[in-house]
Amino acid sequence: MDVFADLAGGFANAFDLQYMLYAAIGVTIGTFVGVMPGIGPALALALLLPLTYGFDPTGALIIFAGVYYGSLYGGAITSILLNTPGEAGSVATAIDGHPMAKAGRAGPALATAVMGSFSAAIISTLGLTFLAPLVANLAKSFQATDYFALMVLAFVSVTALVGSSLIRGMISLFIGLFIGLIGLDFLTGQQRFTFGSPELLSGVDIVIVIIGLFAVGEALHGLARLHVTKDDTVEFSGRVWLNKAERKRVWKPWIRGGLLGFTFGSMPTGGSEVPTFLSYTTERRLSKHPEEFGHGAIEGVAGPEAANNASFSGVLVPLLTLGIPTSATAAIILSAFQVYNIQPGPKLFENSPDLVWTLIASLFIGNVMLLVINLPLVKIWIKLLEIPKTLLYAGILVLGILGVYSISGSLIEVMLVCLIGVAGFFMRVYDFPVAPAILGAILGPMVETQLRRALSLSQGDFSVFFTRPSTVVILMIAVLILAVPMVLPKIRRVRKNRVDLDRAGAE
Numbered sequence: 451m452d453v454f455a456d457l458a459g460g461f462a463n464a465f466d467l468q469y470m471l472y473a474a475i476g477v478t479i480g481t482f483v484g485v486m487p488g489i490g491p492a493l494a495l496a497l498l499l500p501l502t503y504g505f506d507p508t509g510a511l512i513i514f515a516g517v518y519y520g521s522l523y524g525g526a527i528t529s530i531l532l533n534t535p536g537e538a539g540s541v542a543t544a545i546d547g548h549p550m551a552k553a554g555r556a557g558p559a560l561a562t563a564v565m566g567s568f569s570a571a572i573i574s575t576l577g578l579t580f581l582a583p584l585v586a587n588l589a590k591s592f593q594a595t596d597y598f599a600l601m602v603l604a605f606v607s608v609t610a611l612v613g614s615s616l617i618r619g620m621i622s623l624f625i626g627l628f629i630g631l632i633g634l635d636f637l638t639g640q641q642r643f644t645f646g647s648p649e650l651l652s653g654v655d656i657v658i659v660i661i662g663l664f665a666v667g668e669a670l671h672g673l674a675r676l677h678v679t680k681d682d683t684v685e686f687s688g689r690v691w692l693n694k695a696e697r698k699r700v701w702k703p704w705i706r707g708g709l710l711g712f713t714f715g716s717m718p719t720g721g722s723e724v725p726t727f728l729s730y731t732t733e734r735r736l737s738k739h740p741e742e743f744g745h746g747a748i749e750g751v752a753g754p755e756a757a758n759n760a761s762f763s764g765v766l767v768p769l770l771t772l773g774i775p776t777s778a779t780a781a782i783i784l785s786a787f788q789v790y791n792i793q794p795g796p797k798l799f800e801n802s803p804d805l806v807w808t809l810i811a812s813l814f815i816g817n818v819m820l821l822v823i824n825l826p827l828v829k830i831w832i833k834l835l836e837i838p839k840t841l842l843y844a845g846i847l848v849l850g851i852l853g854v855y856s857i858s859g860s861l862i863e864v865m866l867v868c869l870i871g872v873a874g875f876f877m878r879v880y881d882f883p884v885a886p887a888i889l890g891a892i893l894g895p896m897v898e899t900q901l902r903r904a905l906s907l908s909q910g911d912f913s914v915f916f917t918r919p920s921t922v923v924i925l926m927i928a929v930l931i932l933a934v935p936m937v938l939p940k941i942r943r944v945r946k947n948r949v950d951l952d953r954a955g956a957e
Contacts, residue, residue, distance in 0.1 A: 457579055460807030463508075464815055469808065472509045473816040474823075476516015481824060483517060484524015486842060491521040492888075495782045496664040497846070499657050499789070500853035507790040508805050512812045514783055519571060519813075520820055522759045526563035530751070531556060540758060542726040546743060546750030553746050561692050562700055562748055563755045564824045569701075570708030570756035571817040574763035577712045579810055582799070585771040589796035594904040595915050597772075599924035601897040604774045606928040609886045616932075618882045625873075626890020629654050636895075637902065649862045656785045658854055659891045662867040663884050664778075665850030667874020669843040674875070676839055700752040703733050707756025714757075715764020717776075725761055729753035763813065770794050770806060773896075778885035781892050788892075 463469065483494040494517050502510040525540040530547035543563065550559040592600075609619035632643045633653030644650040692700065707729040714725040733753040734743045743750050768774040773794040775781040787794050792802060799806055854867045877884055908914035915921055 453580060453583060456583075456803060456807045457811060459804070460809075460811035461814075463804060463808040464512075464811035469509060469512055469812060470815065472512045473516050473812050474819050476513040477520035477816050477820045477823060478516075479513075480517040480520020480522075481524040481820070484521035485527050486524075491518045492660075492779045492782055493664040493668050493846070494521060495779060495786075496657075496660040497849050497853060499660065499782065499786060500856055502786075503789070507787075507792060508808050510786060510790070511783070511805070511809050512816075514786055515809060515813060516816045518779055518783070519567070519759060519762045519816070522762060523564055523567045523820060523824060525758075526567070526751075526755055527560060530559045530563065540726075542730040542754035543751055543758065545730065545754075546745070546747045549744070549746035550748065550751065555746065558692050558696055558748065559751050562696070562751045564821060565692070566700065566704045566707065566752045566756040567759040568817055568821040569704040570711060570760035571763065571820075572814070573705065573708035574712035574715070574760035575810065575813045575817070577716070578763040578766055578813070581716065582767050582771050582806075582810075585767055586796045586799045589772055592772075592796070592920070593918065594900045594907065595918055595921040596924065598897060598900040598904060599915070599921045599928070600772055600774055601893050601900065603924050603928040603931070604768075604776060604893065605886070605889060605897075606932050607776065609883075610931050615881065618880075619886050622877065622882045622884065623886035623890045626659075626887035626892075627894040629659055629887075629891045630894025631898075636899065647862070649860065653895075654866065654891070655863070656788070656892055658863055658867045659870060660782055660785065660888060661850045661854055662870025663874040663877075663887060665846055665853075666867060666871025667878060667884070669846040669850070670871060670875040671878040672839065672843045672846075674879075676843075696748055699748055703729070703749045703753035704756045706732060707753040707758075708760040711757035711760025712764040715761035715776075716767040717764075725757040726754040729757040770798055771796060775889065775892065778888050781885070781888045785892055 464473075479494065479498075480491065483491060495514055498513065498517065502513060505513070522540075526543050526547065529540040529544035530551050547559045547563070550556065605623055609623045610616055628643070630653075632650055634640070634651055635642055641651065707725075710725040710729050710732070714728070730750055730753060733747075733749040734740055737743065737747065737749050739747060739749075765776055765780045768776055769780050769784060771794070773784065775784045784794065792798070792805070850871075851864060851867065855861075855864050874884060876882075877887070904914055905912070915925070
C-alpha cells in the first residue's frame, strides 16, 4: 500500500502546472529529435544538459525523461518513412514499417507505432512503479564488492553487446576510463594525467565529454556523410487510423512487446536492441501471416516498437535503484543527477522520495501527452524532414560549443570539447561504439572508489571478491556475457561447415 500512497503523492506534485508544462516540452522536443535523422535522444540530452542548470532537479529530469521516450516514437517516423533508424532499437521497426509505407500504408504503420508506444509505456511504467522499490530494498544489503561487480557487469554488457567488434568496444571503454582518471587522486591527492594544466586538476567535466562525443562528433560525422547517402523518403498519404482488422492483429504484439522491453531493460544488460529483435522474432513465429514479414506485416511494427519504448522504463530500474546506467542515454541522465548532487542508488527512494515519485508519475502523464500530441500532428512532424541537413548539423555544432562555453566561460574547455569531438568523429568513421566511452568516463571514478574501498577493508586481499555469493554470481554473469561475442561466431562457422559438408555429400 505504501507504493500507492507514494505514487499518489507523486501525481499530486506532477499535476503542478509547471511540471506538466515541462512534460509537454520534453515529449515535444523528444518527438522533434526523433524525427530528425542522425540526432537521437543521447545527443539531444547532451545539448540540453547545460541549458537546464537553472532548473530544479525534478523539472530537469521530467524534461529529460520526456525527451527520451518522445524521441523513441519520433524515431519510428524516420524508420517507417525514410528507412533510416535513428537508434539501434528502431532497426527492427524499419524491417516491416518501410515496406508498409511504400505500399501506401504509412498511416496505419505510424498509428501502430504511436499507440503501441503508449500501451507499452503504460505497462513498463507500472512495472517500474512496483519493481523499483523492491530492487532498492534489496540493494541496501549490497557492499563495496557487489557494487564493483555490478559496474563491471555494466561495462561488459555495453561493451560486448553494443557495436560489431568486441575489441573496438573494449578500446572505447578504456578511452572513457582514462578520461575518468584525469585529475586528482581522491585518496592521495596526487595529480593524474593533468599534463601540468591547472584546468584539469578537477578532472574533465562529464558534460564536456558527452557534448564532445555526441553533439560535436555526430555533427561532424553527419556532415561528412551527406555527400554519400541519399534519403529514400516515402510520401505520406491516406488514412491514419487503424481499421478493425488491424486493431485485432496488433493488440497482442503490443502487450508482448511491452513485457519483453521492460524485462530486458530492467536487467543490468539492458537496452533496446535485444528486446526489439526478440519481439520481432516472436511475432513472426506466432503470426498467422508469417509470409508477410519483411514485406509489410503490421505485427512486425507493433511488437518491436512496443519493446523499444518499454525498455526505457526498464532502464530506469537499475539507474534509479543501483546507480547503474545500461545505455548511453541512461548514462547522460545519470550525469544529470550528479550535476544536481543527487546520487541514484538504494537510498534515493529514502533521501529524495518526492523527486522519484514525481518523476514516475510524470511518465504516466507524459505518455498521455505523447499520444494526444502525436496522433493529430503526424503530417506536421513529417514536414520537418524537409529541413536541410547542413543547417541541422551546423546548428548542433553551434549549440554544443555554446553550451560548453556557457558552463565555465573557459576557452580551454571549448578547445577540449572540440578535441573530444574530433575523436568522436573518428570513432564513428572506424566503427568504434561511443556508448562504452561515455559509460567508462561516468562510472570509472565510481568503480575505482568501490574497488579501493573493498581492498582497504580487506587489507589488500583480492579474495574478498570471491567470498560473497552475490558478488561471485554477478561476476560470473559478466564473464558469460563477455564470452558470447567470442563463442557465437565460432558456433555459426561450425554449423555452416556442417551444412556445406551435408550438401557436398548429398551431391
